[in-house]
Amino acid sequence: MLHYALFFIFAALAVGGALNLLIQRHPISSALSLVVVMGALAVEYLLLGAEFVAAVQVIVYAGAIMVLFVFVIMLLNAGEEERAGRSRVALLFGLPGLVLFGVLISWALIRINPASNRVAIGALHGPPDQIARLLFQPFLLPFEVTSVLILIAIMGAVVLARRER
Amino acid sequence: MDTTAFVLVSAAKTALFLAILLGVVAYTVLLERKLVGRIQNRWGPSRVGPFGLLQPLADGLKFIFKEDVTPPYVNRPLYLLAPLLSLSLALTTIAVIPVGGWIDIKGIRTPVQITDVGVGLLVVLGITSIAVYGIALAGWASNSKYSLLGSLRACAQMISYEVALGLSLIGVLILSGTFSLRGIVEAQQGTFLGFIPNWNIFRGQIVAFFVYLCAAYAETNRVPFDLPEAETELVAGYHTEYSAMKFAMFFMAEYANMVTVGCLATLLFLGGWLGPVFGPWWLQAILPVFWFGLKVFFFLFLYIWVRGTLPRFRYDQLMAFSWKVLFPLAIANAVVTALVVALKS
Amino acid sequence: MVPLPYYLILSAILFACGVAGFLFKRNIITIFMCIELMLNAVNLAFIAFSTHWGQLSGHVFVFFVMVVAAAEAAVGLAIIIAVFRTRETLNVDRVNLLKL
Numbered sequence: 001m002l003h004y005a006l007f008f009i010f011a012a013l014a015v016g017g018a019l020n021l022l023i024q025r026h027p028i029s030s031a032l033s034l035v036v037v038m039g040a041l042a043v044e045y046l047l048l049g050a051e052f053v054a055a056v057q058v059i060v061y062a063g064a065i066m067v068l069f070v071f072v073i074m075l076l077n078a079g080e081e082e083r084a085g086r087s088r089v090a091l092l093f094g095l096p097g098l099v100l101f102g103v104l105i106s107w108a109l110i111r112i113n114p115a116s117n118r119v120a121i122g123a124l125h126g127p128p129d130q131i132a133r134l135l136f137q138p139f140l141l142p143f144e145v146t147s148v149l150i151l152i153a154i155m156g157a158v159v160l161a162r163r164e165r
Numbered sequence: 166m167d168t169t170a171f172v173l174v175s176a177a178k179t180a181l182f183l184a185i186l187l188g189v190v191a192y193t194v195l196l197e198r199k200l201v202g203r204i205q206n207r208w209g210p211s212r213v214g215p216f217g218l219l220q221p222l223a224d225g226l227k228f229i230f231k232e233d234v235t236p237p238y239v240n241r242p243l244y245l246l247a248p249l250l251s252l253s254l255a256l257t258t259i260a261v262i263p264v265g266g267w268i269d270i271k272g273i274r275t276p277v278q279i280t281d282v283g284v285g286l287l288v289v290l291g292i293t294s295i296a297v298y299g300i301a302l303a304g305w306a307s308n309s310k311y312s313l314l315g316s317l318r319a320c321a322q323m324i325s326y327e328v329a330l331g332l333s334l335i336g337v338l339i340l341s342g343t344f345s346l347r348g349i350v351e352a353q354q355g356t357f358l359g360f361i362p363n364w365n366i367f368r369g370q371i372v373a374f375f376v377y378l379c380a381a382y383a384e385t386n387r388v389p390f391d392l393p394e395a396e397t398e399l400v401a402g403y404h405t406e407y408s409a410m411k412f413a414m415f416f417m418a419e420y421a422n423m424v425t426v427g428c429l430a431t432l433l434f435l436g437g438w439l440g441p442v443f444g445p446w447w448l449q450a451i452l453p454v455f456w457f458g459l460k461v462f463f464f465l466f467l468y469i470w471v472r473g474t475l476p477r478f479r480y481d482q483l484m485a486f487s488w489k490v491l492f493p494l495a496i497a498n499a500v501v502t503a504l505v506v507a508l509k510s
Numbered sequence: 511m512v513p514l515p516y517y518l519i520l521s522a523i524l525f526a527c528g529v530a531g532f533l534f535k536r537n538i539i540t541i542f543m544c545i546e547l548m549l550n551a552v553n554l555a556f557i558a559f560s561t562h563w564g565q566l567s568g569h570v571f572v573f574f575v576m577v578v579a580a581a582e583a584a585v586g587l588a589i590i591i592a593v594f595r596t597r598e599t600l601n602v603d604r605v606n607l608l609k610l
Contacts, residue, residue: 007512011520018527018547027539027600028243028305034543035298037524041550044517048561053569055287057553060576063294065546065583067301067324072587073539074305074317078600098526105522109515126569127283128344134570146577153581160588163595 006047014040025080027073031066038062050126170273178279182259190420191221197469204473231409236308239406243306248407248414251299255421258292261285262428263347265438265453269446277438277454278347285346286338289429290331293384297323299418300393300403307406316403318480319386319393325487326383326390332495333376336502337365337433350437364436369505372498374434376491378467381426383487385419387468389475390483427464428457435460517558524551538593538602542586549579 017037021030038061045054135143195210195217202209210217235244265277282288297320304316338344341352355363366374383390393403404415431437440456442449478486524547531544553572560568590600597605 003512007516011516014520015523015527018524021540021543021547022527022531022535027537027543030540030543032243032302034547037547038550041554044520044554045557047512048517048557050557050561050569050572051282051284052287053553053557053572055284055291056573056576058291059287059294060580061546061550063291063297064324064327065580067294067297067320068583068587069539069543069546070298070301071317071320072591074301074313076539076591076594076600078537078539078594098530102523102526106515106519109518110513112515126566128287129342130566131569131573134566135573139567139570139574142574146574150577150581153584157584157588160585161591 003047007044010040010043010047013037014044027078028070031069031073034069035062035066038066052126052128052131174273174275175279178275179260182264182279183256186256186259186421186424187417189424190417191225193420193424193465194224194416195220196465197472200466200469201473204470225413228409228413233409233411236406238308240306240308243302244406245411247299247303247306248411248418250302251296251418252414252421254292254296254299255418255425258289258425259428261288261346262425262432263350263437264428264457265450268450276347281345281347284344286334286344286349286433289346289425290327290334293330294327296418296422299415303407303415304403307403309406312403312405315393315405319403322383322386322390322393322480322483322487325484326380326491329376329487329491329495330380330384332492332499333373333380334433335495335499336370336373339499339502339506340365340368340370346432350432350439353436354439362436362439364434364439366434369502370434370498372494373502374430376495376498377430377434379486379491381430382468382471383483385422385426387419387423388472389478392477392480392483423465423468424461427461427468430464431457431460514558514562518555521551521555521558524548524554536601536603538590538600538605539587541602542583542590546579546583549575 014037017033017040020033021037024030024033038057042054042057042062045051045057198220199209199211199217210220213219213223235241260279261282263276263278263281267274267276300316300319300323304312304314304319307313337349341349343349343352353362353364353368361367382388386393404412407415437460438453438457440453442452444452528544528548528551531547532541535541535544553575556568556572556575560566560571593605594600599605
């Protein structure tokens with residue numbers, strides 16, 4: 001019961017944040033809505049028992065990547081978005097089509113729902129030490145490759161954002 | 166423990182911790198003013214109450230009665246959100262900080278901590294990461310050059326020093342084997358060589374302690390890293406346009422962050438509440454909390470001492486210090502700790 | 511006990527919002543944020559399935575997705591800053607000439 005309530009509250013928060021990101025015209029409001037979405041998703045991860053991933057989501061995604069976005073928006077200070085050309089056809093066929101497609105997918109997903117398909121609150125514990133064991137034993141090669149990737153990204157960002165002399 | 170008892174005990178603990186934290190924050194302001202005053206060879210506040218002890222009350226009343234000026238062209242929702250966000254996040258970290266051992270009252274056994282999460286240290290780091298938004302939004306919403314510059318500098322400083330802060334904790338985590346704050350303190354029990362306590366700072370984490378200290382000073386925007394809010398440089402940085410209660414919220418948030426960082430440093434490096442425990446059962450419950458308070462007081466004293474003594478870093482010196490000195494030091498500390506632990510076992 | 515498909519439907523809705531924003535928005539930073547939204551939706555699906563099958567590899571995948579998203583955000587924003595410096599606009603429709 002509590003699990004349902006928590007899931008729906010934070011799911012509504014996430015979807016509301018995503019819709020607000022689309023509706024808002026100023027990029028800073030969109031950025032803050034995205035932070036709300038990420039926070040709501042972190043709580044959803046906690047409901048699924050992924051405590052390490054939830055903490056890393058808040059630290060890395062909401063606390064570093066989105067800060068970078070907010071930083072760039074404040075630095076560039078480009079102002080509100082202009083209205084692009086609206087297409088009547090897109091609205092007429094797109095929105096009902098989207099709703100129909102969504103209902104179809106939801107029905108298909110819920111139909112393959114045997115009794116064993118339920119996820120208990122915190123069913124799988126995601127403790128950091130077991131994730132670390134997985135990172136350093138089966139997944140060692142992707143781990144080392146991503147560290148090289150980050151190094152390349154750092155060098156690329158420094159070179160690209162440099163002012164021309 | 167059944168559900169209602171658990172809820173009641175947790176609510177009582179939360180109220181108690183919050184009340185104590187707010188009291189400590191208020192008196193830290195007084196401590197700072199008196200200590201900085203003594204360092205500068207003057208008394209500090211000494212007129213309100215004996216030895217100036219009622220000064221926080223006077224300050225609180227002043228902030229409540231001051232006129233609340235809202236400049237005309239600010240972004241209203243963000244302008245109001247920024248101090249709320251700063252203060253609420255600064256007061257939230259106390260939820261995972263353990264202050265003492267266990268308390269047994271009438272058969273109810275409860276830790277002296279609001280909740281013990283398996284990833285407690287990451288929760289504190291996460292809250293510190295989100296606190297950057299309070300400062301960023303304050304500068305942006307104020308619609309003023311000085312505020313925006315100050316807040317951008319403060320954000321860049323905070324995210325740079327967060328990296329050094331996180332990396333300095335890796336040595337402690339390797340020695341403790343768990344992210345839970347209670348577990349980290351319990352791994353520091355006992356003594357070696359008979360009389361030296363088994364605290365992490367004596368187990369080789371002195372470099373990590375130094376890196377953590379510098380990074381903590383920069384995270385809380387305190388001297389010598391307080392360029393973003395320096396009065397003589399940028400008017401007042403990101404809280405230029407804030408007055409009365411909203412400024413008081415930023416002020417309280419800064420001191421609450423100081424206290425939190427001090428608590429974290431005692432837990433990670435100075436052995437938390439571990440210390441000599443003796444006497445009847447009620448003394449045995451109070452003494453760990455007393456040792457914890459003493460160590461946190463030592464930290465606050467160190468903070469204020471540094472504030473009264475050192476000059477301020479220039480912004481480029483500040484950023485160079487983080488990326489060129491603290492970051493390699495923290496990584497070197499992690500590597501050496503990991504090597505020593507691996508070779509020992 | 512929440513059934514697994516509810517998590518998948520939430521992930522699908524978020525992903526659809528990300529795609530819609532990516533196609534309809536004109537500000538390049540907002541388009542980039544919609545990419546991050548899509549990555550988050552995928553992360554949710556990974557964790558939901560990882561709990562369903564009882565294996566932790568889903569968590570490790572999410573870890574890698576986050577790392578890649580961080581690297582991509584850094585480089586992408588550096589490119590956006592470089593583009594803004596020369597063209598003085600963040601509107602994707604205006605960045606349509608190979609040479610200024």
